[in-house]
Amino acid sequence: MEYDVIVIGAGLTGLSLAFFLQQKGKKVIVLEKMNRAGGAMHTHSENGFIYEEGPNTGVLGNPEIAELFEMLEIKPVVADKKAEKRLIYKNKNWYALPSGPVSFLKTPLFTLKDKIKIAFEPFVKRGTDPDESVASIASRRIGQSFVDYAVNPFISGIYAGDPEKLTTRYALPKLYKLEQKYGSFIGGSFKKSREPKNARDKKATKEVFSGAVGFGSLIEALVNKIGKENIVCGALDIKVKKVSDRFEVTFNKDQIKQQYLSYKVISSVGANALPDLLPFISPLDMKKMTNLTYAKVVQVAVGVERKAINDKYVSFGGLIPQKENRQLLGVLFPSFCFPDRAPQGYATLAIYLGGTRHPELFDLSDEKLTAIVHEELKDLFKIPSSAICFLKIFRHRYAIPQYEVSTGERLATIAKVEKDHDGLYIAGNIRNGIGIADRVKQAYDIAEQLVWKTAVHYV
């Protein structure tokens, strides 16, 4: 069988790629090792509860994600206003992150010294180290208490990672550019907000979203548009081989060996899967491309009686700074953000453990993890065990790639490998951002690039 493009991996990146390429008239096949499409995105529905195994919320942060919904003819569900309230844990209490100048001055989360220091942030000199860590840039510009009680929990919430280890220009490129381009986070944000925007730019917002029935709705819409016949699930032992200027992709499906041919192959798999998939890449290049730490994450979906949650906790959720020495990284309240996530009188929680902070928790038994969750919910939110009506544990060994200093070498090597092997694209969240909107933007950009290159080739 011959295809214009073979996409490997049917997570959000691979499916978005296939969809955008099909829209441009390409004949595409997606090969996925699991028996379902969606990758990290996986929504469960049970006894009136809707809960996620992977991501719970995204941000409509670029036009590409907004346009994907338009093209799929479905609507994102934007989070309730309650989601604007975000809690941070300090000294056995939860505090809302400040939302204005008065709450900023009053909050006990940050020291008075740092509150004063922030007024002088626009006058702090630009950093000169391109590999400066997130913790270092934040401490230099806004103060250590902001690192401890805003940046640290924020990075834990996004990357399940450590701000001391993440490199700002790769992990938070927008923040890095604010300093480099405008010389200030505060001044830069203000100037950026006043820059003229075209109609397309305006599609990017800060709105938090999910799908109608969780992210499963987005995956379902993608699968339906792409066509189930164009997605091969359960494709095992996939190997890509170069045969003159084409790629031969072999795999086993139901114990029958299959072979597809194409001039274009796009991988959207994680770094851990690349060596087996692309055996023709030199060991040195492969080592550089896959030199990547992953945060292991345990996500626990919990259903509780609504009356057991004090109204003061009604919010997007709460994050726990490392300094507080707790076992949990944070808790989200999806049913306070999105409708129909729990039956009347109940609520859903998504609880995160592990990450780079507590990797040892990943290997604990379900029994021990359950005990930790019960204890922590009681201690942190006064939710008694008797109010917990269900609890599901999901382990993600390769949950979130950490964009550390090795990212520069990884990106350069990917560029070299793509140049050495024309028609091969290395996509996925090993580059270009880990967020949902980042995944869709990468897919859109690669589809554009591939179609443009093909057109130039034939001129």
Ligand SMILES: Cc1cc2nc3c(=O)[nH]c(=O)nc-3n(C[C@H](O)[C@H](O)[C@H](O)COP(=O)(O)OP(=O)(O)OC[C@H]3O[C@@H](n4cnc5c(N)ncnc54)[C@H](O)[C@@H]3O)c2cc1C
């Ligand atoms: C627990 C968790 C919570 C998250 N929460 C959020 C959040 O709230 N907001 C947010 O924006 N982002 C979140 N993320 C990040 C975001 O979900 C991911 O970056 C994104 O979904 C990754 O999509 P992907 O398609 O690149 O990779 P994946 O979803 O990992 O898809 C890759 C696919 O490739 C397949 N595959 C792997 N190896 C092979 C092989 N050899 N052959 C064939 N197929 C293969 C896999 O089975 C998988 O289906 C979260 C991630 C995790 C794990």
